[in-house]
Amino acid sequence: MTRARMASILRTDGEYRVLPSDSSLTAMLDKNVQTKQVGTEKVEVGDGERVRNVVYAIDERIIQDREDLAYTRPYSSMTASEKRRAVRCPECAQMRLIKDQWSSCLVCLRRVDKETALSQDR
Ligand SMILES: [Zn+2]
Numbered sequence: 049m050t051r052a053r054m055a056s057i058l059r060t061d062g063e064y065r066v067l068p069s070d071s072s073l074t075a076m077l078d079k080n081v082q083t084k085q086v087g088t089e090k091v092e093v094g095d096g097e098r099v100r101n102v103v104y105a106i107d108e109r110i111i112q113d114r115e116d117l118a119y120t121r122p123y124s125s126m127t128a129s130e131k132r133r134a135v136r137c138p139e140c141a142q143m144r145l146i147k148d149q150w151s152s153c154l155v156c157l158r159r160v161d162k163e164t165a166l167s168q169d170r
Contacts (some may be wrong), residue, residue: 050101093133
């Protein structure tokens with residue numbers, strides 16, 4: 049999904065008091081570990097002119113279940129009660145919700161899986 053498509057969904061389907069600007073939406077999509085860039089798409093911008101927009105998708109290595117969203121959410125997007133329960137991940141030093149039995153946050157746990165998979169490929 050492109051940033052423009054995301055913005056239009058937020059406008060039409062969401063009930064938000066404040067909508068993010070284009071640049072903050074870009075920053076959110078670029079920096080969020082929950083999403084990844086999967087390519088580009090040519091988009092008409094009027095007068096037959098076309099520009100390339102980055103296409104984003106949920107990073108399925110990290111997000112495998114709806115529940116995973118809460119455990120990978122950046123601190124700035126957490127609700128007040130999530131912020132109270134958040135702890136600092138010993139590996140990446142990010143504030144996250146971490147289950148008691150986990151040694152690090154879900155992002156780090158799944159990243160390790162990914163690196164292991166990569167080294168097995170070689
Ligand atoms: Zn971590």
